[in-house]
Amino acid sequence: MVLLFPIIFMSLSLYAVCLAQDYIKNYLPEGAIARFGKGYVFDFQYSPDGKYIAVGSTIGVWLYDTQTMKEINSLTGHKDFVTNVYFNPNGKTLVSQSGDGQWAPAETKLWNVSTGELIATLTDQKFSVNGITYSPDGKIIAIANGDFTICLCDGFTGELKSTFRGCGYRLLTFSLDGKVIAGGNGELIRLLDAATGENKTAFAAHANSVDNIKYFSGGKKIVSQGGDNNVCIWDAGTGEFVRNFREGTSGVSSIDISRDGKKLAIMNSNGTLTLWNSQTGEKIKTITSETKLNFVAYSPDGKTFACDEDKDGTMLLFDSNTARLVHRFKIPGHRKSVNDFRYSPDGQTLAVSNGFEIYFWDVNSGELQNTITGYSEVVGDVIYTPNEKTLMSFDDIVRIWDIDNQKIQRTIEMNSNVCAIACTPDGKTLAIGTCDDTILLWDNTKWKLIDTLEGHTEAISSVAFSQDGNVLASGSYDNTIQLWDVNTGVQLNTFSGYSSVINVIRFSPNEEHIMVIGDDNKMHTWDIKTGRLVNAIEMNFEGVSYSSMDFSPDGKTLVTADGPCKISLWDLSNGERKNAVHFEGIGDYVVYPPNDVVYSLNGKFIACAVSSLIFLWDIETGELQKTLKGHIDTIDAITISSDEKTLVSGCRNSTVILWDISQ
Numbered sequence: 234m235v236l237l238f239p240i241i242f243m244s245l246s247l248y249a250v251c252l253a254q255d256y257i258k259n260y261l262p263e264g265a266i267a268r269f270g271k272g273y274v275f276d277f278q279y280s281p282d283g284k285y286i287a288v289g290s291t292i293g294v295w296l297y298d299t300q301t302m303k304e305i306n307s308l309t310g311h312k313d314f315v316t317n318v319y320f321n322p323n324g325k326t327l328v329s330q331s332g333d334g335q336w337a338p339a340e341t342k343l344w345n346v347s348t349g350e351l352i353a354t355l356t357d358q359k360f361s362v363n364g365i366t367y368s369p370d371g372k373i374i375a376i377a378n379g380d381f382t383i384c385l386c387d388g389f390t391g392e393l394k395s396t397f398r399g400c401g402y403r404l405l406t407f408s409l410d411g412k413v414i415a416g417g418n419g420e421l422i423r424l425l426d427a428a429t430g431e432n433k434t435a436f437a438a439h440a441n442s443v444d445n446i447k448y449f450s451g452g453k454k455i456v457s458q459g460g461d462n463n464v465c466i467w468d469a470g471t472g473e474f475v476r477n478f479r480e481g482t483s484g485v486s487s488i489d490i491s492r493d494g495k496k497l498a499i500m501n502s503n504g505t506l507t508l509w510n511s512q513t514g515e516k517i518k519t520i521t522s523e524t525k526l527n528f529v530a531y532s533p534d535g536k537t538f539a540c541d542e543d544k545d546g547t548m549l550l551f552d553s554n555t556a557r558l559v560h561r562f563k564i565p566g567h568r569k570s571v572n573d574f575r576y577s578p579d580g581q582t583l584a585v586s587n588g589f590e591i592y593f594w595d596v597n598s599g600e601l602q603n604t605i606t607g608y609s610e611v612v613g614d615v616i617y618t619p620n621e622k623t624l625m626s627f628d629d630i631v632r633i634w635d636i637d638n639q640k641i642q643r644t645i646e647m648n649s650n651v652c653a654i655a656c657t658p659d660g661k662t663l664a665i666g667t668c669d670d671t672i673l674l675w676d677n678t679k680w681k682l683i684d685t686l687e688g689h690t691e692a693i694s695s696v697a698f699s700q701d702g703n704v705l706a707s708g709s710y711d712n713t714i715q716l717w718d719v720n721t722g723v724q725l726n727t728f729s730g731y732s733s734v735i736n737v738i739r740f741s742p743n744e745e746h747i748m749v750i751g752d753d754n755k756m757h758t759w760d761i762k763t764g765r766l767v768n769a770i771e772m773n774f775e776g777v778s779y780s781s782m783d784f785s786p787d788g789k790t791l792v793t794a795d796g797p798c799k800i801s802l803w804d805l806s807n808g809e810r811k812n813a814v815h816f817e818g819i820g821d822y823v824v825y826p827p828n829d830v831v832y833s834l835n836g837k838f839i840a841c842a843v844s845s846l847i848f849l850w851d852i853e854t855g856e857l858q859k860t861l862k863g864h865i866d867t868i869d870a871i872t873i874s875s876d877e878k879t880l881v882s883g884c885r886n887s888t889v890i891l892w893d894i895s896q
Contacts, residue, residue, distance in 0.1 A: 259293075259349070260307045262863025262890070266879065269624065269634045269889040271295060271607040274588050275316045276573065280324045283578040285346065287327055288591070289315035290608065291886035292865065294329050296349065299577075302593075302603045306349035312865060313337035314886065321388055322371040326352065334361040334379060341365065341376060343391040353391025355384070364405040364416070368427070375414055375427075377402035383414070383430070397430035403442065408469065409452030415469075417443025422457060424472065436472035439463055445487075449494040449511075456497065456511070458488045464499055466511065476514050480507060487528040491553060492535035500529045506540055508556055518556045522549065527571070534580030537596055541571040541585075548574060548585055550596065560599040564592060567646050568629075612883035614653065614870040618677075619660040621874055624881060626889050627651040631665060636891065643680060647673065652693050657702030662719060664705055666693025672707055674719065684722040688715055695738040704761075706747055708735030714749055716761070726764050731757075737781060742788030750782055756791070756803075770808040781829045786836045794827035800841055800850070812855075829871050840880055840894075842868035847882055849894065861892050 261268055272290030279286055279299070288295040293309035311331040319328040327346050332339040339362045341355040356362055361379035367388060368375070374386045383397040383405070400423070402416035413433065414425045422438040425431065439459020447456050448469060455467045462484045466475040484502035490511060491498075497511040504525030508517040520526070525543035531553060532538065539550050546564030548571060551557060564571065564587055574585040582602065583594045591605040610628030617624060623642060624634040631645040631654060645665065653666035662683070663675040672686040672693055691710035698705055704725065705717040712731040717724055733752035741748055746767060747759045758767040781794040790811075791803040802812040829842045838858060841848045845868060847861040866886040873880050878895040 259309045262861075264861055264892055265863055265890050266893050267636070267639050267891040269626070269632075269639060269891070270609045270612070270887055272314075273610065273887040274572070274586050274591065274608050275314060276318050277575060277584070277586060277591060278318050278320055279575060279577055279584070280320050280346070281322055281578055282324050285320075285324075286584070286591075286605075287318040287320065287329075288605070289318040289329060291315075292888055294318055294327070294344070296346070297605060302605055308342075308344050308349055308351070310351060311340055311342065313340070314866070317365065319365055319367060320346075321367055322369060326371075326389060328355070328365060328367075328374060330362055330365060334359050339379075343374070343386075352389075353386075355386050355391055355393075363403050366405045366407060368407045368411040369409060370411055373407075373411070373427070375405050375407065377405050377416065383416075383425075385427075395430065397425065400425070400430075404444075404446060406446050406448065409448055413469075415446050415448070415455060417446060417457075419443075420459075422446065422455070422467070422472065424469075434472045436467070436474075438465060438467070444485075447488070447490055449490045451494075454494070456488065456490055458485050464488055464497070476511075478509055478514065480516075487530075489529050489531050489538070491531050491538075492533065496531075496553065498529045498531065498538055500526060500540065504543065520551070520556065528574075530574070530576065532576045532580035532596070533578055536580060539574060539576070539583055541574060545569045546571055546587060548583065548594075550583065550594075550599075560594070560596075562592075562594045562599070562601075564590075565601075566590075567648075609887045611885045611887055612869060612889055613651065615881050615883035615889050616654065616656060616872055617874060617881065618656055619658055624889065624891075625654060625656065625663070626883055627654050627665075628887065631663070634889070645675060653696045655696040655698050655705075657698045657719070658700055659702055662698075662702060664696045664698065664707075666696045666707060668692040670709070670711075672696060672705070672717070674705075674722070686717050686722055686724075688724050688727075689713065694735050697738050697740055699740050699744055706738050706740065708738040708749065708751075710734050712751070714738060714747060714759070716747075726761075728757075728759050728764065728766075739782065739784065742784055742786075748782070748784075748791070750793070756782075756808075768808060770803070781827065783830055783832045783839075785832050786834055792830050792832055792839055794830045794841065800827055800830050800839065802852075828867060828869055831871050831873050833873055833877050834875060835877060840871055840873060842871045842882065844868070845884070847871060847880065847892070859894065861894075863890055864888070 272292040276289040286297040291314045294315055296306040298305050313332040315329045315331045317330040327344045329342050338357050340357050343352040364377040366375050371388045374388050376384045381401040383400045385394045401418050405416045412427055414427050416423050421435050423435045424433040438457050439461045441460030443459050445458035453469055455469045458464050464478040486502045487500040489498050497509040499507050506520040506526050526540045529540040538553050541548050546569035548562040550560040552559050568587045568589050570587050572586050572588045581596050585592045589608045593603040595602050612626050615626040626632050629650045632641055633643040635642045649667040649669035652668050655664045663677055665673040670689045674683040676683050689709040689711050693709050695708040703719050705719050707715050714728040716726040735751050737750045739748045749757045756770040760767055783792050793801050801810050804811045827841045827843050831840045839850045845864040849859040851858050864884040868882050868884050870883040880892045880894045883889050
C-alpha cells in the first residue's frame with residue numbers, strides 16, 4: 234500500500250499546477266513537516282461528468298482525477314469528520330458536511346471544485362443538519378436543520394436566499410423541475426413551493442417515519458419508504474395514494490427505482506431482494522444469496538443493478554432486464570466488508586469502498602480497474618525505529634512509513650487486530666501484541682515472523698523491550714504481566730495479583746525493575762531478578778485514570794498524565810508527587826485529561842497530548858513553550874526524536890503527523 238502524497242499531474246490545467254503549494258499547505262497544518270495517512274473514508278461521490286471523485290474523510294475532502302486515480306486537491310477546514318459530500322449538478326461546486334451539532338458543530342461548507350477554495354460556510358451551529366440537496370439546475374442548495382428550518386442557499390456563492398420555518402424534515406429532495414421540495418416530516422410527506430416555502434400539500438404516508446423519497450416517471454410520481462415497512466407510490470402533484478408494496482412482516486433496508494421508472498427494487502431487512510413492476514404492482518422476482526443482502530442501487534444507464542452481501546466484501550451485479558447475475562466482485566485483502574458503493578455517471582464502473590480503499594470494477598468485463606489507497610483505521614500508537622528513518626504506526630495492521638518520501642515501506646497484516654507494538658533498540662525485532670491474546674515477534678531485517686508468544690488469556694494491552702532487546706515485558710487485559718526471553722520465546726516470569734487491566738508497562742532506566750500502572754491507579758514496581766514487588770505507589774488523585782507515563786532521562790522522576798487538565802511529576806526515590814503542571818489559559822481543553830506524555834531526552838521539557846492539541850511545557854519554569862494544532866480528533870500517542878527536533882503524533886482521525894519542534 235502506498236501513501237499517495239500531494240502531487241500535481243500533467244493532465245491538469247496550468248492554473249491547477251500553480252496551486253500545488255496551496256494544496257500542500259492545506260494538507261499540512263502549520264508547523265508540520267509531513268502527514269502520513271489520508272484519514273478514513275465516510276462517503277464518496279462522482280462528479281456529474283464523471284471526471285472527479287470526492288471522498289469525505291476524517292481529515293477533510295479529497296478530490297481525485299478519475300483517469301489517473303490521483304489526488305488533485307485536499308479540502309480542509311472542518312472541525313470534525315466529513316461524513317457527507319454532494320456535487321452540484323453542474324459539477325462546479327461541492328458541499329461537504331460534518332459534525333452532529335452536539336459533540337462538534339454541525340458544519341456545511343461550499344467549495345470551488347476547480348480551485349479547491351472555500352466559497353462559504355453555510356452552517357456552523359449547535360443543532361444537527363438532517364438533510365442536504367441541490368436543485369436540479371444546481372442554483373439552490375436546500376438544507377434541513379434540526380431547529381425545524383429549511384435554508385435555501387445560492388448553489389454558486391453560498392448566499393442565504395430564504396429560510397422556511399416550522400419544517401422538521403429528516404430528508405429532502407427537489408422535484409425534477411425544481412419547483413417543489415418534498416420532505417419527510419415525521420409520518421407526513423410535505424410538498425413545499427420551492428420559491429415561497431408555502432405548503433402545497435401534506436399527506437400521511439407512513440407510520441413512525443418517512444425514510445426515503447424518490448421522484449420518478451418524469452416527476453409525476455413519488456415512491457417512499459417508511460418505518461412501517463411499507464413502500465408506497467404517490468401522485469406527485471396531489472399526494473394521492475397510488476399503490477403499496479409489502480410482503481410479509483420483514484422490514485425494508487433500502488429501495489431504488491430503475492431509470493425508466495418501470496422497475497422497483499426493494500431490499501428487505503431479512504436479506505432478500507424483491508423486484509416489482511411499479512406500474513402494475515406485480516412481483517417480477519425474488520433474489521436471494523448465500524448470505525444476507527444489504528443495499529440495492531440501479532445504474533444511471535439503467536442496464537444493471539448492484540447489491541452487497543453481508544460478509545466477505547462481495548458485490549453482486551445483475552442485468553436489470555433479466556435479473557440475471559452478471560458478475561460477483563470480491564474485495565481483495567483482509568478487510569472484507571462493503572461500507573458504500575457508487576456507479577459512475579455513465580454506469581460503466583462500479584466503485585466500492587470498505588472505508589480503507591475504494592475499488593473500481595468494469596461493469597462489462599468484471600475486471601478490477603483501479604484502486605484508491607492510503608486510508609486507515611484509528612491510529613493506536615506510533616513509534617520511531619531506532620535509526621529514525623522510518624516510523625511504525627498501527628491501527629488494525631502495522632504500517633512502516635519511510636519518513637523521507639512519506640510512503641509506506643511495509644505493512645504487516647494478521648488475523649487479529651493489533652493492540653500494542655514495541656521495537657528493540659537495535660531495530661531488528663518488532664513485538665506485536667494482538668487482540669487474540671498472543672504476541673508476535675517479527676524480524677524487521679527479513680520481514681518474517683520469528684515466534685508467537687502464547688500465555689496470556691486476554692488481549693495484550695502493552696509491550697516493552699529491555700535495553701539489550703533480550704527481554705520482553707507484556708501487559709494484558711487478563712491483569713497479569715509476563716516476561717519473555719526474546720531469543721528462545723520462553724516465559725521467564727509472571728507477575729499477577731492485579732485487580733485491574735494493565736494500562737502501561739515500562740522498564741526502569743537502570744533495567745532492574747518493571748514499572749506498571751493499571752486501572753486501579755497504583756504504580757507497581759517489580760524487581761526483575763527476584764520477581765518481588767518492591768512497592769505500590771497509591772496514585773489515585775481526583776478520580777484520575779492513569780494511562781500514560783514516561784521516565785526522566787536520569788531515571789529519578791516519573792511523569793504521568795493526570796486528569797482533568799494536569800500532568801504530575803513523581804519522585805521515584807520516595808514515591809511522592811513533587812510537582813504538578815496545570816493547564817491554564819488554553820480554553821475548553823482544560824476539561825480533558827491528557828492522553829499521552831513524553832519526556833524530552835535532555836530532560837528540559839515534556840510533551841503532552843490533550844484532546845486534539847499537543848503542548849510542550851518547560852519543566853523548570855512550568856511555562857507553556859509551544860502548542861501544535863492540526864489534528865481534528867483525539868491524539869492517542871506522541872513520541873520525540875532523539876535530536877529533539879521533531880515530534881510525531883498518532884490520532885484517531887487515522888493520520889500521523891510529523892512536527893517541527895526545533896524552534
